Amino acid sequence: MTDRWVLVAVAGLLSFVAMLDMNIVNVALADIAEGLHVSAATAQWAALGYQLPVVALLLPVGRWLDGTGTRHALPAATAGFALCSALAALSPWAAWLIAARVGQGACAAVLFVLMPVLVIRAVRPEARGRAMSVPATLGPLGAVTGPAVGGLLLDQLGWRWVFLVKIPFCLLALAVAWRAMPRDGALRGPGRRALGDALAVAAGLSALLLALTFGSGEPTWLLLAAGAVPPLWWWLRGSGGRPVTGVLRAARLFRAHGAVLALASGFAAMHYVVALHFQRDDGVSATATGLTVLAFPLGMGLAGPFGGRLADRYGFRRVAVTGAVLTAAGLLLLVPLGDAWSPPDVAWRLALAGVGMGLNGGPTQALLMGAAPPGRTATVGSTVQVARSLGFTLGPALATAVWALAGPGDGARAGLALAAASACLAVPLLALPGRRAAAVPERTTDTVST
Numbered sequence: 001m002t003d004r005w006v007l008v009a010v011a012g013l014l015s016f017v018a019m020l021d022m023n024i025v026n027v028a029l030a031d032i033a034e035g036l037h038v039s040a041a042t043a044q045w046a047a048l049g050y051q052l053p054v055v056a057l058l059l060p061v062g063r064w065l066d067g068t069g070t071r072h073a074l075p076a077a078t079a080g081f082a083l084c085s086a087l088a089a090l091s092p093w094a095a096w097l098i099a100a101r102v103g104q105g106a107c108a109a110v111l112f113v114l115m116p117v118l119v120i121r122a123v124r125p126e127a128r129g130r131a132m133s134v135p136a137t138l139g140p141l142g143a144v145t146g147p148a149v150g151g152l153l154l155d156q157l158g159w160r161w162v163f164l165v166k167i168p169f170c171l172l173a174l175a176v177a178w179r180a181m182p183r184d185g186a187l188r189g190p191g192r193r194a195l196g197d198a199l200a201v202a203a204g205l206s207a208l209l210l211a212l213t214f215g216s217g218e219p220t221w222l223l224l225a226a227g228a229v230p231p232l233w234w235w236l237r238g239s240g241g242r243p244v245t246g247v248l249r250a251a252r253l254f255r256a257h258g259a260v261l262a263l264a265s266g267f268a269a270m271h272y273v274v275a276l277h278f279q280r281d282d283g284v285s286a287t288a289t290g291l292t293v294l295a296f297p298l299g300m301g302l303a304g305p306f307g308g309r310l311a312d313r314y315g316f317r318r319v320a321v322t323g324a325v326l327t328a329a330g331l332l333l334l335v336p337l338g339d340a341w342s343p344p345d346v347a348w349r350l351a352l353a354g355v356g357m358g359l360n361g362g363p364t365q366a367l368l369m370g371a372a373p374p375g376r377t378a379t380v381g382s383t384v385q386v387a388r389s390l391g392f393t394l395g396p397a398l399a400t401a402v403w404a405l406a407g408p409g410d411g412a413r414a415g416l417a418l419a420a421a422s423a424c425l426a427v428p429l430l431a432l433p434g435r436r437a438a439a440v441p442e443r444t445t446d447t448v449s450t
Helices: 005-024 026-036 046-067 071-088 094-120 126-157 166-178 192-215 221-229 229-237 241-250 253-280 284-292 295-314 316-337 343-370 378-404 409-431
Strands: none
Touching: 005 026, 005 046, 005 071, 005 094, 005 126, 005 229, 026 046, 026 094, 026 126, 046 071, 046 094, 046 192, 046 241, 046 378, 071 094, 071 166, 094 126, 094 343, 094 378, 126 295, 126 343, 192 221, 192 229, 192 378, 221 229, 229 241, 229 316, 241 253, 241 378, 253 284, 253 316, 253 343, 253 378, 253 409, 284 295, 284 343, 295 316, 295 343, 316 343, 316 409, 343 378, 378 409
16 A cells, blocks of 8 residues: 555645634634624624534534545535635625534534544555644644634734635645545435434534533523433434444443543643633733743644654554643643743643643544544544544633632632643543453444435
8 A cells, every 4th residue: 555645734734724713713703793793692603603513513424424435525525615714704794604604614524524534544554643643733733823823814804814714725635635535436415314313413512512612601501401411312322323332332442532532621721721810810911821822732733743653663552641641741730830820931831731732642543543443434533523622612611610619819720720630531541441342333324325
């Protein structure tokens, strides 16, 4: 087999763009509200309209992609993402913008699932660590650089360019992928039963995401989390959920998924607490806060390529655990700072945690995708993305609750302790593989049309 590193580059580029879109719009919400003459609450749906379908559709998309060809799915999703970006930029009113963002989120869900599948099929097993480190590093870098890029575009060109900036990258990826991807079958649509499963899991995950997003500010929103239980339970007990949980049991992946969720929660909680404490409690400028927090992605970006190479040489699990230990150490070192915060003191600790995340990301992804049974890589890719996305939402929600319980004086320290504890939890989850189940359940054919 010849390694197709150009496809790895495409996966990294699309991961960066899709994650960039998660945060770049947040800084433009006030300008969008003013430009379209709507309230701030309405403008917020320009962000939620993207985030909700991304999380809600990941699992059904994974099941669907395991039964259809990826050569046509990737260009279709990339073209749809670019088209919806253009439609969002041209929005004359809020309803148009929200509809375009929902379509963009649906296409992004396909891209998020396809990226690790594309990488694992593009290279030999002995190069998977290096290859998987590309999207695993560039994706989070897109998320953390989104606010900076968005702020620059707002100051210079206006809010519509927040959506237009991603289109050239999509067109480049589209041109390269279409020429480089091997033929692997026709694109087939989901069947009626699969659509029912998709509606159930989408309703449950959307309710859960909304509860976590708004519950910290309005506790009554947490009641919506109870509404997530019936559809998710129905899905888990039905033909859509049983194959997914069966694959995770058979491949011993539950603990590794827990580690992904724990690290994502720890990172998101830390980012939230540090930014809020610096600007609200210490009076540090937004520029100084941004430069301090930038230490984390810098450490991650520098360590990511080395993590992949080390994993290919010494093993995925060993390097992933080492990365989790360094991330936990960096976050633990933040807790004793108390009130004696200064940007340099925080920056080097964040850099250490970022190095750990860089070492962890690619090897963990390669570990999970490499353990997927044949024909189930998209399913595993979707479950990993769900765990990571829920962690990014859960971290700030829990940090807000802990901060409120601890009170103004100890709130920041309590939030950082929560972030560190979450990262520490990931270490044993990664280090100890679970028990292997007897067999992988047969894949049903109801995920594609007949």
